[in-house]
Amino acid sequence: MVTIKQATEADIPALLEIYNHVIVNTTAVYDYEPHTLAMRQQWFATKQQQGFPVFVAEENGEVLGFSSIGPFRAWAAYKHTVENSIYVAAAARGRGIAKLLMPPLIEAARQLKLHTMVAGIDASNEASIALHKKFGFTEVAHFKEVGYKFNRWLDLKFLQLIL
Ligand SMILES: CC(C)(COP(=O)(O)OP(=O)(O)OC[C@H]1O[C@@H](n2cnc3c(N)ncnc32)[C@H](O)[C@@H]1OP(=O)(O)O)[C@@H](O)C(=O)NCCC(=O)NCCS
Numbered sequence: 001m002v003t004i005k006q007a008t009e010a011d012i013p014a015l016l017e018i019y020n021h022v023i024v025n026t027t028a029v030y031d032y033e034p035h036t037l038a039m040r041q042q043w044f045a046t047k048q049q050q051g052f053p054v055f056v057a058e059e060n061g062e063v064l065g066f067s068s069i070g071p072f073r074a075w076a077a078y079k080h081t082v083e084n085s086i087y088v089a090a091a092a093r094g095r096g097i098a099k100l101l102m103p104p105l106i107e108a109a110r111q112l113k114l115h116t117m118v119a120g121i122d123a124s125n126e127a128s129i130a131l132h133k134k135f136g137f138t139e140v141a142h143f144k145e146v147g148y149k150f151n152r153w154l155d156l157k158f159l160q161l162i163l
Contacts, residue, residue: 007054014063063137080115
């Protein structure tokens with residue numbers, strides 16, 4: 001059975017592996033090189049300092065996915081807005097794991113009295129767009145050719161949920 005829990009430091013290597021697989025194989029993350037363990041540890045420490053949750057989906061002790069929120073943009077007046085991230089291990093996709101990871105994230109954002117959640121999604125990422133729409137996100141922006149990866153230009157969509 002897949003269960004959702006708050007991530008701990010012990011989960012970081014598994015989160016790193018899931019994230020790096022996405023970087024190397026997809027346009028879901030606009031980065032070229034795999035991240036190091038130190039980078040993911042710093043990322044996790046920053047989440048804790050900022051008071052933002054990180055959830056993991058686990059089955060038989062194995063981490064199959066994670067979700068989190070973080071600042072949307074650095075300026076003060078954006079403080080009631082967050083951007084989300086959600087990743088599921090390639091071998092575990094299509095089993096409803098993202099559908100389990102999303103509700104606690106939205107609930108945590110509401111508990112933190114945040115006002116809106118933004119998702120920046122590569123325009124070709126139909127699974128993520130469908131997932132977010134399922135949870136009430138609506139498309140609010142479509143940026144043309146703002147990314148470049150795998151020798152092609154990438155369009156980025158912003159979807160938004162008012163909390
Ligand atoms: C996007 C992602 C998180 C979805 O995770 P998942 O656990 O496979 O998704 P689920 O099985 O919970 O499916 C949730 C919904 O997403 C949509 N979806 C999932 N896979 C899909 C696919 N291959 N094509 C179209 N829609 C899909 C469906 O609406 C689905 O709901 P339904 O099964 O009731 O129809 C996963 O594919 C992933 O990690 N991809 C790589 C990283 C990524 O793109 N992250 C998001 C960055 S914005």
